Amino acid sequence: MNSAMKARSILAALFLATTAAGGAMAQDKVSVTTEAAVAATEVPADAVVVNIDKLKYETPDLTVKVGDTVYWVNKEAMPHNVEFVKGVVNEGGLKGPMLKRDQAYAITFNEAGTFDYHCTPHPFMRGKVTVE
Amino acid sequence: MAHPRYLLPVFRASLLGLGMTCSSLALGTATAQEATADDAALTSAGVTRNDGESQGAAGARTAAADLAAGKDDEPHILEAPAPDSRRVYVNDPAHFAAITQQFVIDGDDGRVIGMTDGGFLPNPVVADDGSIFAQASTVFSRIARGERTDYVEVFDSKTFQPIADIELPNTPRFLVGTYPWMTSLTPDNKTLLFYQFSPAPAVGVVDLEGKKFGRMLDVPDCYHMFPTAADTFFMHCRDGSLAKVKFAAEGEPEITHTEVFHPEDEYLINHPAFSTKAGRLVWPTYTGKIYQVDLSSGDAKFMEPIEALTEEERSQDWRPGGWQQVAYHRGSDRIYLLVDQRDQWRHKTASRFVVVVDAKTGERVSKIEMGHEIDSINVSQDEKPLLYGLSTGTSTLHIYDAESGEELRSVDQLGRGPQVITTADMG
Numbered sequence: 001m002n003s004a005m006k007a008r009s010i011l012a013a014l015f016l017a018t019t020a021a022g023g024a025m026a027q028d029k030v031s032v033t034t035e036a037a038v039a040a041t042e043v044p045a046d047a048v049v050v051n052i053d054k055l056k057y058e059t060p061d062l063t064v065k066v067g068d069t070v071y072w073v074n075k076e077a078m079p080h081n082v083e084f085v086k087g088v089v090n091e092g093g094l095k096g097p098m099l100k101r102d103q104a105y106a107i108t109f110n111e112a113g114t115f116d117y118h119c120t121p122h123p124f125m126r127g128k129v130t131v132e
Numbered sequence: 133m134a135h136p137r138y139l140l141p142v143f144r145a146s147l148l149g150l151g152m153t154c155s156s157l158a159l160g161t162a163t164a165q166e167a168t169a170d171d172a173a174l175t176s177a178g179v180t181r182n183d184g185e186s187q188g189a190a191g192a193r194t195a196a197a198d199l200a201a202g203k204d205d206e207p208h209i210l211e212a213p214a215p216d217s218r219r220v221y222v223n224d225p226a227h228f229a230a231i232t233q234q235f236v237i238d239g240d241d242g243r244v245i246g247m248t249d250g251g252f253l254p255n256p257v258v259a260d261d262g263s264i265f266a267q268a269s270t271v272f273s274r275i276a277r278g279e280r281t282d283y284v285e286v287f288d289s290k291t292f293q294p295i296a297d298i299e300l301p302n303t304p305r306f307l308v309g310t311y312p313w314m315t316s317l318t319p320d321n322k323t324l325l326f327y328q329f330s331p332a333p334a335v336g337v338v339d340l341e342g343k344k345f346g347r348m349l350d351v352p353d354c355y356h357m358f359p360t361a362a363d364t365f366f367m368h369c370r371d372g373s374l375a376k377v378k379f380a381a382e383g384e385p386e387i388t389h390t391e392v393f394h395p396e397d398e399y400l401i402n403h404p405a406f407s408t409k410a411g412r413l414v415w416p417t418y419t420g421k422i423y424q425v426d427l428s429s430g431d432a433k434f435m436e437p438i439e440a441l442t443e444e445e446r447s448q449d450w451r452p453g454g455w456q457q458v459a460y461h462r463g464s465d466r467i468y469l470l471v472d473q474r475d476q477w478r479h480k481t482a483s484r485f486v487v488v489v490d491a492k493t494g495e496r497v498s499k500i501e502m503g504h505e506i507d508s509i510n511v512s513q514d515e516k517p518l519l520y521g522l523s524t525g526t527s528t529l530h531i532y533d534a535e536s537g538e539e540l541r542s543v544d545q546l547g548r549g550p551q552v553i554t555t556a557d558m559g
Contacts, residue, residue: 085331123330124353124370 028090029113033069033106040073040102047071047106050127052080052099052119057127064131069108074099081105082127083120095120187243212236212245215262215289217514219245221554222522222529223256224547225310230276233547234267236292239518239531242541246292252276253307255315257324260408260557262289266296266340268315268326270305284324284338296343304328304336304348310552311402312456313356316365319408325357325365335365337379349385351377358406358413360427366413372396374425374432390432394423401452401479403508405460405467409557414460414467414491416440418479420452422467424491438494440469440487449473453483455524455551456508461517461534462557465491468519468534470509482507482525486537500537504530510553524549 043049048068051058053075064070074080079098082105086093089107096105098120109115109131119125185193198205218239226232234256236246250256254269266286273279282305286296306314306329315326322341328334333353337346354367354375367375372392379385394400400423404415411428420441426433441450452458452471459468467490472483482505488497506521511534519534528544 083331118331120330123332126332 029109029111029115030084030089030094031108031110032094032096033108034104035097037097037099037103037105040104043071043073043104043106049073051075052125055122055125057119057125060127062127062129064109064129066109066112066131068131069106070129071104071106072096072099073104074101077101080119080122080125082107082117084115084117088115088117187241211290212292213238213290215556215558217512217556217558218518219262219556220510220512220518220520220529221256221258221265221552222543222546222550223250223254223310223552223554224527224550225253225552226548228253228309229548230272235543235546235550236265237529237543239512239520242529242531242543244543248287248292253310255305255310255312255326256552256554257315257317258554258556259289259317259321260319261321262556262558263321264289264295264340265554266317266324268300268305268324268338270303270307284326284340286340286343296340298338298340298343298345300326300336300338300345304334306330309402309455311356312552312554313358313404313406316357316359317408318359318362318365320362323359323362325359327355327357335367335377346381349377349379351375351385352387352389356404358427359408360411360430364430366425366427366432368400368415376432390434393425393434401457403456403458405458407460407462407557410460410462412460412462412491414458416452416458416469418451418476419446420450420469420471422458422469422489436494438489438491440467440489441471442496445471449475451476451479453479453481454507454509455480456510456522456553457483459509459511459519460491461511462513463515463559464517466497467491468509468511470506482523486519486521488534498537500532502530502532502537503539504528506530508551508553510555512555513557513559515559520553520555522546522550522553524551529553 048064049071051073072082079100081096081098084094099105112131114130116128220237220239222235224233230252232250234248235244238245250267251269251271254267256267258265264286268284270282280303282300282303284298285294288295306327324338324340326336333351334348335351336348339346352375354369356368357365359365364378369375372394374390376388377385399418400415406413413425415423422438422440424435450471451474452469453474454470457470466488469487470483471485471487484502486500502521504523505525507524508522510520511517517534519532521530527546527550528542530539530542532539
């Protein structure tokens with residue numbers, strides 16, 4: 001098994017685990033694919049990716065389909081994350097882990113809608129995912 | 133009802149009063165026989181102008197005279213004297229402690245005339261007419277953890293009693309080292325504006341007159357609030373422009389941007405001076421270049437930048453540094469800037485000098501050697517201003533004649549790390 005396949009397996013397992021646990025989070029409109037940051041090398045080649053660089057989400061206005069998984073990949077040394085405030089993807093809000101350079105974080109969008117997010121320590125960094 | 137919080141200032145004032153009386157009496161017994169009839173005429177508060185005799189000695193002398201005259205001791209809760217332009221507020225963020233204090237001082241006498249308690253990194257404001265002072269504060273149900281409550285507290289300027297306690301929903305305060313212009317009063321003193329950093333830039337509107345929280349205004353990626361009218365304030369934006377924000381009771385605020393007025397590699401300090409009455413914004417950079425914006429018309433008019441330090445001084449590593457590094461005196465149109473010789477990145481260390489600059493011409497008026505490690509400065513706004521120099525390291529407020537630079541008096545024991553000086557522009 002090459003590292004990419006292995007990563008996919010791990011990600012799939014994490015996805016399943018999250019989905020299985022999702023019964024307790026019925027209100028969530030997303031599934032967290034990777035609870036912790038993973039190496040960017042583990043992002044599938046055909047994944048939908050939002051790179052982060054120069055204090056910006058490079059694709060701040062992204063449109064995907066229901067069921068798509070979006071990966072955010074930090075390309076710079078300054079740590080960044082994605083945070084959805086309360087009520088956007090669930091009642092309690094979702095604060096992703098801080099990503100160091102070349103780390104990734106993924107979320108699967110399960111429902112249609114527009115989901116605004118920002119970087120926790122850099123609230124001027126904003127983006128949105130429109131799910132069709 | 134949070135009665136205990138309301139009662140604290142009363143208890144404090146009461147205890148202070150008792151303490152002063154008791155110690156004065158104890159001291160007084162030794163000198164009672166030397167008391168004169170004139171001394172007996174002094175009140176039991178007994179503190180007169182700082183004319184050479186210490187306040188403690190004056191208090192003791194008065195108490196001795198009272199005793200000699202057979203006057204009964206009647207402990208009571210004092211009121212502070214009516215606010216005037218020499219009253220000065222010193223806020224102690226106490227190096228990020230969960231609770232904090234503010235000292236209210238008569239700058240003329242160098243006398244503490246009262247105190248207020250605050251929570252975590254409160255933002256103090258003082259009405260220019262002296263009628264009230266207030267703070268946006270934060271407390272937790274278990275000292276520094278548990279449920280968080282943000283609120284605005286308004287104090288009567290003489291009794292120091294809280295006359296309003298307004299809760300701010302969803303704990304929106306920006307918890308940061310105290311920047312005076314992160315919480316502001318509108319010129320009519322009816323509205324308090326506070327900044328929210330996270331999760332998105334916003335400004336909270338608090339109706340002090342109606343004693344209720346108004347709403348949050350969504351604003352661009354901009355910081356600080358400089359109010360110019362009851363419904364208008366300016367902010368400084370990440371892109372180097374100012375934003376003018378005009379708001380109504382409802383609806384989206386009307387936001388317009390000025391031109392970008394400084395390049396990206398010129399760093400404007402976190403403690404600009406702003407005179408609400410003059411509409412003058414005075415904003416130094418790390419090198420002592422000073423941008424001034426005239427907001428008096430309700431629109432931003434950028435003045436020609438001036439250099440507070442000479443080319444020779446700059447070549448010898450003179451740079452501004454400290455916390456409140458700049459003060460502006462409206463009547464004389466003068467700028468005061470804390471400076472010293474320092475490395476470029478020691479911009480928050482104390483300074484030992486203040487340069488005084490004519491704001492209109494940029495010409496140097498004087499360079500004052502403060503004689504102490506000073507972190508923050510401000511001035512009284514009367515005709516012959518006092519220059520206040522606050523040392524965070526020694527918790528001491530040094531009070532100077534702003535014209536001559538002579539140190540007149542000082543007040544020590546101002547908490548653990550006092551940083552912010554606020555005055556009212558009552559003229």
